Amino acid sequence: MTSPAELAEAFQSLYGSRPRIYRAPGRVNLIGEHTDYNDGFVMPAAIDFSTSVAIDARDDRRIVIRSENFSEPVELDLDQPPARGRGDWSDYPFGVAVKLEGTGQRLRGANILVRGEVPIGSGLSSSAAIEVATGFALLDIAGAPIDRLDLAKVCQQAENEFVGMRCGLMDQFISCFGQTGHALMLDCRSLAHQLLPLPENVRLVVCNTMVKHELAASEYNARRAECEESVRLLARELPEVRSLRDVTIEDLERTGGELPEVIRKRSRHIVSENARVVAAAAALQREDLKTFGELMGESHRSLRDDYEVSCEELDLMVNIANQAAGVFGARMTGGGFGGCTINLVAADSVDIFKQTVASGYAQATGRVPEIYVCTPAQGAERVA
Ligand code: GLA
Numbered sequence: 001m002t003s004p005a006e007l008a009e010a011f012q013s014l015y016g017s018r019p020r021i022y023r024a025p026g027r028v029n030l031i032g033e034h035t036d037y038n039d040g041f042v043m044p045a046a047i048d049f050s051t052s053v054a055i056d057a058r059d060d061r062r063i064v065i066r067s068e069n070f071s072e073p074v075e076l077d078l079d080q081p082p083a084r085g086r087g088d089w090s091d092y093p094f095g096v097a098v099k100l101e102g103t104g105q106r107l108r109g110a111n112i113l114v115r116g117e118v119p120i121g122s123g124l125s126s127s128a129a130i131e132v133a134t135g136f137a138l139l140d141i142a143g144a145p146i147d148r149l150d151l152a153k154v155c156q157q158a159e160n161e162f163v164g165m166r167c168g169l170m171d172q173f174i175s176c177f178g179q180t181g182h183a184l185m186l187d188c189r190s191l192a193h194q195l196l197p198l199p200e201n202v203r204l205v206v207c208n209t210m211v212k213h214e215l216a217a218s219e220y221n222a223r224r225a226e227c228e229e230s231v232r233l234l235a236r237e238l239p240e241v242r243s244l245r246d247v248t249i250e251d252l253e254r255t256g257g258e259l260p261e262v263i264r265k266r267s268r269h270i271v272s273e274n275a276r277v278v279a280a281a282a283a284l285q286r287e288d289l290k291t292f293g294e295l296m297g298e299s300h301r302s303l304r305d306d307y308e309v310s311c312e313e314l315d316l317m318v319n320i321a322n323q324a325a326g327v328f329g330a331r332m333t334g335g336g337f338g339g340c341t342i343n344l345v346a347a348d349s350v351d352i353f354k355q356t357v358a359s360g361y362a363q364a365t366g367r368v369p370e371i372y373v374c375t376p377a378q379g380a381e382r383v384a
Contacts, residue, residue: 004052004383004384007019007021007113008021010068010113011054011056011111011113014066014111014113015056015064015111015113017056017111019054019055019056019111020054020056020137020141020382021052021053021055021383022052022053022055022133022136022380022382022383023050023051023133023381023383024050024051024128024130024131024132024136024175024379024380025046025048025049025118025174025178025378025379025380026046026047026049026050026051026118026124026125026126026128026129026175027044027045027047027124027125027128027170027171027174027178028045028047028124028204028206028333028334028342028374029042029170029333029342030043030183030204030280030296031043031273031276031277031280031292031296031299031331032273032274032276032277032280032299033273033299033303033307033309033331033332033334034223034227034269034270034273034303034307034335035168035188035270035274035277036167036170036186036188037166037167037188037227038188038227038243038244038245038274039188039189039242039243039244039246040243040244040245040270040273040274041185041186041187041188041274041277041278041281042168042185042186042188042277043183043184043186043277043280043281044170044171044173044174044178044183044184044186045178045182045183045184045204045376045377046174046175046179046376046377046378046379047118047124047204047206047372047374047375047376047377048377049117049118049119049124049129049372049374050118050129050133051114051115051116051117051118051126051129051130051133052115052117052133052383053112053113053114053115053130053133053134053136053137054112054113054114055110055112055113055137056110056111057108057109057141057142058108058109058110058111059109060109061078061107061108062075062077062109063075063076063078063094063097063109063110063138064110064111064112065090065093065094065111065112065113065114066113066114067114067115068113068114069089069114070088070089074088074090074094076090076094076097078097078098078101081098081101082094082098083162084161084162085163089130091162091163092127092130092131092134092159093112093114093130093131094162095131095158095159095161095162095163096134096135096154096155096158097134097135097138098158099155099157099158099161100135100139100154103150103154105139105142105144106142107138107139108138108141108142110137110138110141112134114130114133116129116130119208119370121212121338122208123332123334123335123336123338123339123340124206124333124334124339124340125171125175125334127159127163127165128155128159128171128172128174129175131158131159131172131175132152132155132172132175132176132379132380133380135151135154136151136380136381136382148176148379148380149173149191151176151380152169152172152173152175152176152177153169153172155172155175156168156169156172165217165221166220166221166224167220168188169186169188169191170186170188173191173193174186174379175379175380176379177193177379178376178378178379179195179376179378179379180376180378181375181376182195182197182198182376183195183196184196185277185281189243189245194281196281196284196285198376199284199287199289201346201347201348202328202344202345202347203344203345203346203347203350203373203374204342204343204345204374204375204376205342205343205344205345205350205353205354205371205372205373205374206342206343206372206373206374207317207341207343207361207369207370207371208339208340208369208370208371208372209313209314209317209338209339209341209361210313210368210369210370211311211313211338211367212337213311213337213338216335216337216338219337220309220335223307223309226263226266227243227244227266227267227270229263230244230259230264230266230267231243231244233258233259233263234247234251234255234259234267237258238251238255244267244270245274247267247271248271249268249271249272252264252267252268252271265306265308266306266307268306269302269303269306269307270307272302272306273299273303276295276299279291279295280292280295280296283295289328289344290328292328292329293328293329295329296328296330296331296342296344297322297331299331300318300331303331303332303336304332309332309336310332310336310337311337311338313338313367314332314336314338314339314341316361317330317341317369318330318332318341320356320357320361320364321341321343321353321356323356323360324345324349324353324356324357325349325352325356326348326349326350326352326353327349327353328346329343330342330344343357350373354371354373357369
């Protein structure tokens with residue numbers, strides 16, 4: 001855990017002034033994968049890993065940023081903003097600064113020190129955490145009001161246009177709106193959302209495969225393009241369809257024969273996954289963890305077989321988890337191609353669950369997994 005006092009001291013010895021400190025969390029997604037950019041439903045929770053930003057205003061319009069994970073400082077001149085990132089970690093915070101200015105905000109230059117605790121490349125959204133923490137901090141030191149929804153959207157826009165990753169809104173939204181003890185069901189079309197308390201007797205256990213396959217970013221954008229292609233094809237027969245959110249399984253069965261096989265499978269995942277999120281929210285509300293867990297299992301199989309974004313390590317991790325004591329459900333979480341699984345586990349079985357998964361996975365792969373027992377956490381804030 002980052003001690004704000006330590007971070008402030010590190011900042012002071014680098015830049016010579018006292019900073020303000022902000023933080024924003026990473027997330028885990030309980031169910032609803034790849035549905036966000038299809039106007040669908042998702043159910044993430046913010047986790048107790050966050051990225052902290054220590055910041056102090058400068059007299060000019062330059063942003064100088066350092067991360068404790070990367071030694072060299074990087075600079076951005078707000079008066080000469082580049083159109084795109086340069087392909088390194090600073091693209092995330094700088095993209096947010098550039099896009100905030102693009103909305104008409106007048107930012108101040110700043111010195112920044114970043115401390116990231118969200119494991120990078122693990123599918124827990126370290127990118128949204130640094131985006132939201134930086135955006136929140138830059139607005140606040142400029143004296144601008146913070147509208148969390150606008151901030152989440154600007155951060156998504158930065159990632160889409162400045163970084164070049166065509167992500168949906170889920171990660172930035174939950175990093176802004178997470179509430180302690182709650183998962184959040186979000187309708188990505190209307191942006192209506194509902195907080196769902198997590199029952200006392202379960203834990204969210206996140207298991208890290210410790211692998212991240214190269215294709216994650218390119219395949220992500222490819223999936224998104226396939227969904228768009230599906231909408232284009234389906235709309236010829238179903239003119240009211242604007243996104244896969246508007247399509248039912250019956251529609252797919254009726255008209256799907258004309259879709260190319262790959263597009264049909266991708267669409268089937270999105271359409272069935274949306275239905276699973278709705279069912280899962282109802283199950284959670286009546287504390288029916290058995291049903292919730294079964295839906296997680298179906299989600300994983302659909303991501304593996306129809307959407308094809310899982311990988312050997314994720315499948316293995318899920319299979320081992322499914323045989324462990326006290327587990328209600330297990331699935332990959334996030335974009336896929338490595339990263340983490342999310343497991344819903346009875347509170348009194350967490351220790352044995354961790355041992356089973358850790359030893360089973362290490363035996364099969366030679367890799368020691370990291371396992372985090374997460375408590376749903378609060379969204380972005382200024383730290384006292
Ligand atoms: C990444 C993206 C999200 C979402 C998930 C998959 O985390 O940033 O917008 O699409 O993948 O559900």
